[in-house]
Amino acid sequence: MLSVKLRIPYKKTRGSILMKTPDDLKKAGLKATLPRIKILSLFESSDQRHLSAEDIYKQFVSEDMDVGLATIYRVLTQFEQAGILVRHHFESGKAVYELDHGEHHDHIVCNQCGHVEEFYDEEIEKRQLKVARSRNFKILGHSLQIYADCQEENCSRKIEEN
Amino acid sequence: MLSVKLRIPYKKTRGSILMKTPDDLKKAGLKATLPRIKILSLFESSDQRHLSAEDIYKQFVSEDMDVGLATIYRVLTQFEQAGILVRHHFESGKAVYELDHGEHHDHIVCNQCGHVEEFYDEEIEKRQLKVARSRNFKILGHSLQIYADCQEENCSRKIEEN
DNA sequence: TTTATTGCAAAACCTTTGCATGTAT
DNA sequence: ATACATGCAAAGGTTTTGCAATAAA
Numbered sequence: 459m460l461s462v463k464l465r466i467p468y469k470k471t472r473g474s475i476l477m478k479t480p481d482d483l484k485k486a487g488l489k490a491t492l493p494r495i496k497i498l499s500l501f502e503s504s505d506q507r508h509l510s511a512e513d514i515y516k517q518f519v520s521e522d523m524d525v526g527l528a529t530i531y532r533v534l535t536q537f538e539q540a541g542i543l544v545r546h547h548f549e550s551g552k553a554v555y556e557l558d559h560g561e562h563h564d565h566i567v568c569n570q571c572g573h574v575e576e577f578y579d580e581e582i583e584k585r586q587l588k589v590a591r592s593r594n595f596k597i598l599g600h601s602l603q604i605y606a607d608c609q610e611e612n613c614s615r616k617i618e619e620n
Numbered sequence: 621m622l623s624v625k626l627r628i629p630y631k632k633t634r635g636s637i638l639m640k641t642p643d644d645l646k647k648a649g650l651k652a653t654l655p656r657i658k659i660l661s662l663f664e665s666s667d668q669r670h671l672s673a674e675d676i677y678k679q680f681v682s683e684d685m686d687v688g689l690a691t692i693y694r695v696l697t698q699f700e701q702a703g704i705l706v707r708h709h710f711e712s713g714k715a716v717y718e719l720d721h722g723e724h725h726d727h728i729v730c731n732q733c734g735h736v737e738e739f740y741d742e743e744i745e746k747r748q749l750k751v752a753r754s755r756n757f758k759i760l761g762h763s764l765q766i767y768a769d770c771q772e773e774n775c776s777r778k779i780e781e782n
Numbered sequence: 783t784t785t786a787t788t789g790c791a792a793a794a795c796c797t798t799t800g801c802a803t804g805t806a807t
Numbered sequence: 808a809t810a811c812a813t814g815c816a817a818a819g820g821t822t823t824t825g826c827a828a829t830a831a832a
Contacts, residue, residue, distance in 0.1 A: 488811095488812095489807075489810095489812070490806075490807095491805075491806070491811090491812060491813080493812085493813075494812090510796095511796085511797080525814090526813070526815070527796095527797090528797090528798075528799085528815075528816095529812075529813055529814070531796090531797060531798070532798085532799095532812085535797095535798090547709065547711070549763070551795080551796075553797085566751065566755065566757055568757070569760055575755060575757075577751050577755070579750075579751060581743065581744075581747050582743075582747045582748070585741050585743050585744045585747075586766055588741075589728065589739050589766065590766055593728065593737060593739070594770070594771055595728055595730070595768035596768055596769045596771060597766055597768045598731055598767045599766075599767045600767060601711070601763070601764070601765050602763070602765075603763050604748055604751065604752060604757070604759055604761075604762040605759070605762060606752055606757035606758055606759045606760050607757065607758045607760065609756055609757065650786090651830085651832075652831080653787065653831070654830090655788075656787090672821095673822080674821085687788085687789090688788070688790070689789095689822090690789070690790075690791095690822090690823075691788055693822060693823070694788085694823085694824095695787095713820080713821075714820085715822085
């Protein structure tokens, strides 16, 4: 059984979290294959909400599951198109994905350890609309990341570990 | 002689624009070589403020100047480290650079034609500080892009041309 | 002359694709 | 049985690097 562990509490006012299940696969016209179910369950259960193809691949290797990298890339792309995952490009140079719970938010990323937290600021959203309106652009989306040091005692450049 | 053409007016209140010259190269401990001078002058004179390595390479080829792509990449990196250019990663997947005039701003990018405009919103900046403070992060920087349609009459999916 | 810089080709990275094999329905 | 998924290896696109040849100081 899949379970959800969220480190970051969502505001009540912005709706509730829906768990993604193998049923979501069928709804998206995707067969419930082992790689797909495993990937989905990784996102549900991992304490990292944001995973790259490589992260997933390494996790599988460490569990002696062998799923090709190509499959992982293909599944991630399909999940994104199906609205199950959202893709982000942080400065790392590689794409990371997270479950799409339908609630837009932005990210604050620790430059030292890679720790990611989410935030949503109504005022920032509003100002963006204003900027776009004043220049006669029609907003399709946006991407905002704050790069920072998280200053947690266990934040010690873990990123170097590989 | 190099000249500056800015499509986007800067607010008076945020300082004045300084032109980058071959002297800036020396100050950065870089020899004033032809490729470096040409690249600098391209940024000064182009009506596109945001250029990728490829953009520069193509421009040079069209002028029968032959500068290797590797050199362009190396020079862009050096210029970034010297504080002459700033690098951005828009969704295109390739890095683009622009002159660093020391004035932070964010970008609104047209999804159809790739047209880029700059903006600076005090309120957005402030709210980011607040978000970081409330989570005990120390901000190092941020990256904000709004993706939109620019709705200009000459915006006709020019991006497809190549 | 000395040291930095260039060009070329090769390699490194991340990601995508072709194709024969395998699996869910 | 049929259509869809997978794995592998090869190829794509962007960026970096090694090294001998070249140019700036």
